[in-house]
Amino acid sequence: MQLTGxxxxxxxxxxxGNSTFTTFxxxxxxxxxxxxxxxxxxxxxxxxxxxxxxxxxxxxxxDLERALFxxxxxxxxxALDSQLIEMACLETALPEARITGERGRTIGQLRLxxxxxxxxxxxxPILDPAQPDRQPLPKPALKQIQIPLGPVVVFxxxxxxxxxxxxxxxxxxxxxxxxxxxxxxxxxxxxxxxxAGRAILQAAAKTEMPDGVFSMLHGVSHEVGSRLVQHSLIKxxxxxxxxxxxxxxxxxxxxxxxxIPVYAEMGSTNPVFFLPRVLQKNAAALAQAFANSVxxxxxxxCTNPGLFVTLQSDESFVNQVAKNLEKIPVGAMLTAGIQQxxxxxxxHLKNKIGIKNVTNGQTxxxxxxxxxxxxxxxxxxxxxxxxxxxxxxxxxAASNKAEVLAFAESLQGHLTATIHGTDEDLEEYRDxxxxxxxxxxxxxxxxxxxxxxVSPAMVHGGPFPATTDARSTSVGTTAIxxxxxxxxxxxxxxxxxxxxx
Numbered sequence: 001m002q003l004t005g006x007x008x009x010x011x012x013x014x015x016x017g018n019s020t021f022t023t024f025x026x027x028x029x030x031x032x033x034x035x036x037x038x039x040x041x042x043x044x045x046x047x048x049x050x051x052x053x054x055x056x057x058x059x060x061x062x063d064l065e066r067a068l069f070x071x072x073x074x075x076x077x078x079a080l081d082s083q084l085i086e087m088a089c090l091e092t093a094l095p096e097a098r099i100t101g102e103r104g105r106t107i108g109q110l111r112l113x114x115x116x117x118x119x120x121x122x123x124x125p126i127l128d129p130a131q132p133d134r135q136p137l138p139k140p141a142l143k144q145i146q147i148p149l150g151p152v153v154v155f156x157x158x159x160x161x162x163x164x165x166x167x168x169x170x171x172x173x174x175x176x177x178x179x180x181x182x183x184x185x186x187x188x189x190x191x192x193x194x195x196a197g198r199a200i201l202q203a204a205a206k207t208e209m210p211d212g213v214f215s216m217l218h219g220v221s222h223e224v225g226s227r228l229v230q231h232s233l234i235k236x237x238x239x240x241x242x243x244x245x246x247x248x249x250x251x252x253x254x255x256x257x258x259x260i261p262v263y264a265e266m267g268s269t270n271p272v273f274f275l276p277r278v279l280q281k282n283a284a285a286l287a288q289a290f291a292n293s294v295x296x297x298x299x300x301x302c303t304n305p306g307l308f309v310t311l312q313s314d315e316s317f318v319n320q321v322a323k324n325l326e327k328i329p330v331g332a333m334l335t336a337g338i339q340q341x342x343x344x345x346x347x348h349l350k351n352k353i354g355i356k357n358v359t360n361g362q363t364x365x366x367x368x369x370x371x372x373x374x375x376x377x378x379x380x381x382x383x384x385x386x387x388x389x390x391x392x393x394x395x396x397a398a399s400n401k402a403e404v405l406a407f408a409e410s411l412q413g414h415l416t417a418t419i420h421g422t423d424e425d426l427e428e429y430r431d432x433x434x435x436x437x438x439x440x441x442x443x444x445x446x447x448x449x450x451x452x453x454v455s456p457a458m459v460h461g462g463p464f465p466a467t468t469d470a471r472s473t474s475v476g477t478t479a480i481x482x483x484x485x486x487x488x489x490x491x492x493x494x495x496x497x498x499x500x501x
Contacts, residue, residue: 001080001198003087005036005190007218008197009047010054010211011204016040021220023190026093026332026339036190039217044227050212051151051180052233057210059148059178060500065207066176067117072203073167074110077103077196084195088161091189093332098297102162109169109454113176116456116477122146123484130491140491146484147501148178150235153228155249156186156193157240158334159300164474165189166196166216169454170238170263173479175213179236183216184225188335190218222248229253229262236483239264240302240474243387243465250468263482264468265461267387268415269306269394270449273404273436275421275429276311278446283317286420290393291324293448295368298330299391300338303416303449306387309375309404312397318372321395322358325368330391339366342390346371349394352384358395366390372397375407382410401429408435413463413470416442416449439463441470 007014019038022031039047061069077084088099116122123146130141152174157164164170166183174181185193197216204213217224229237229252237253239246239262246264253262274286293305310317333339346369349355354377358370372395378384385394398404411417417436421429426445436443441462452460458476461467467474472482487501 001083001195003034003191003194004198005034005194005218007037007039007043007047008194008201008214008216009043010050010213010215011201014043014046016043021187023091023188024336025090026334026336029336032090032191034191036187036218038219038221039224041227044217044224044231047182047212047215047217048151048228048231048233051182051215054180054210054212055148055150058180058213061178061209062500063117063120066178067114069203069207069209070110070114070117070172070175072207073200074107074114076199076203077167078107080195080199084192087195088189088192091192092161092334094161094297095331099162102160105454106162106167109163109172110167112454112477113172113480116480117176122477122480143489143492144486145489145501146481147487149483149485150179151182151233152179152236152238152483153182153184153234154238155184155225155241158186158188158338159297159302160240161186161189161192162196164240166193167200169474169479170240174236174238174483177480177483179483180213181215182228182234183214184228185216185218187218187220225249226252230256232256232258234260236260237262237264238474238482241266243267246468247465261482262468263472263474265302265415265474266465266467267389268302268462268466269385269387270303270414270416270418271307271309271411272305272418272448273309273408273420273432274314274317275419275425276314277422277425278420279310279314279317281422283314284320287317287320288324289448291321291328291368293450294325294393295328295330295391296450298333298366299368300334300389301450303452304391305393305418305449307385307394307396309396309398309407311404312374312399315397318358318370318395318397322370325359325370328368330366330368333366333390338389342366342388342392345388345390346392349384349388352381354381355384355394368392370395375399375403379407379410382412385411404429405431405435408432408439411439413466414440415460415462415466416440416444418444418447418449420446441466441473
């Protein structure tokens with residue numbers, strides 16, 4: 001497939017503007033050859049208007065027709081073969097094995113939602129039969145079903161160029177629900193986005209989906225995203241990225257004349273609590289597994305554990321984690337901007353009173369880093385627990401159980417929290433479990449948060465500021481309900497029983 005830097009507005013390639021940008025190989029800092037064009041206001045409007053026109057047709061497609069569309073997207077992505085893998089590796093410096101695995105996850109998501117649609121149970125109506133003889137007034141027949149919202153904007157993530165990108169979870173759940181998607185490509189890997197976008201359009205053509213069911217726009221400036229979110233025809237937004245970016249889009253969306261939902265995943269430090277008895281039994285293995293989790297993907301997963309909590313008496317465990325981190329090599333970070341933000345964040349923490357650096361990494365280079373502070377200090381200054389995106393973690397040393405619980409109470413919302421403990425630990429710290437269920441979307445026991453299973457039961461979300469809406473998930477089949485709304489049909493005639501709403 002030929003790579004293009006133009007906008008994909010339905011089945012049309014568009015290049016109305018003159019502003020261009022290039023992407024870089026993070027491992028070498030060398031620019032890649034393709035020029036990408038910044039979307040103009042006219043192109044943004046054209047893509048959204050086309051999506052709105054497509055919605056009138058696409059919303060009435062059957063579950064089986066949409067399932068076939070998703071299956072064809074999976075097939076087209078697989079057909080890209082090495083071209084997609086090589087492009088993603090060039091733009092992200094991620095290893096081939098990681099990108100190949102992520103492609104498998106992307107294919108799996110598409111097929112999972114296709115199966116959901118084929119089963120035909122996701123939109124089972126809630127039936128409330130009529131009671132014509134009820135006194136003093138008869139009761140009408142009521143039926144509640146889910147219907148799609150309309151055109152959706154999805155923003156690609158920097159750290160997952162496939163699974164949280166063009167054909168990722170936000171896009172597939174919106175398409176499954178019956179919503180056309182206008183996708184804002186991430187400027188860190190626009191070539192990868194372009195290839196996947198063309199694959200979706202080829203699948204749309206093969207399955208006779210309406211033109212405009214999918215479009216993709218490029219842009220480095222904030223203006224492209226801002227205009228998309230504020231367009232009156234857009235009905236919802238999916239976003240994975242920083243707190244600053246997600247909150248800005250949320251603020252724009254709620255200030256519109258017609259506010260719309262924004263499902264923004266905005267980061268998390270994913271605290272891990274190591275309880276006393278489990279460390280007495282298994283400290284060495286846990287120290288190694290924890291160090292591996294911190295550095296997985298150069299620490300650039302939204303679920304890397306950026307915080308951990310132990311008792312002060314478990315100092316030897318902390319030191320072992322530090323030694324393990326120092327032995328782990330790390331690759332290039334995804335972009336120069338992400339790398340600089342990581343270095344700035346570590347330098348800022350090192351300069352704070354009450355924080356000690358346990359590892360030997362230098363501030364000027366990317367190295368796995370472990371810093372430590374006390375629970376009392378972290379409670380007094382919660383800014384020390386803010387996310388530093390990259391291969392680092394902050395240890396919280398508590399003097400006793402009461403301080404562990406107090407620190408847990410002080411936490412804001414996170415995607416995950418993890419508890420390592422024996423049965424006796426978990427019984428003694430039952431209050432900790434109760435506290436953490438109010439703080440996170442996923443509570444992990446005796447495991448690690450890196451690794452998000454794509455399944456019907458998964459919740460990849462959490463209370464603010466991890467996300468803007470803790471009632472939803474961006475992974476798993478229940479994500480479909482972010483892009484639908486309930487409607488109640490009262491005394492609908494039998495002739496409309498099989499109508500596609």
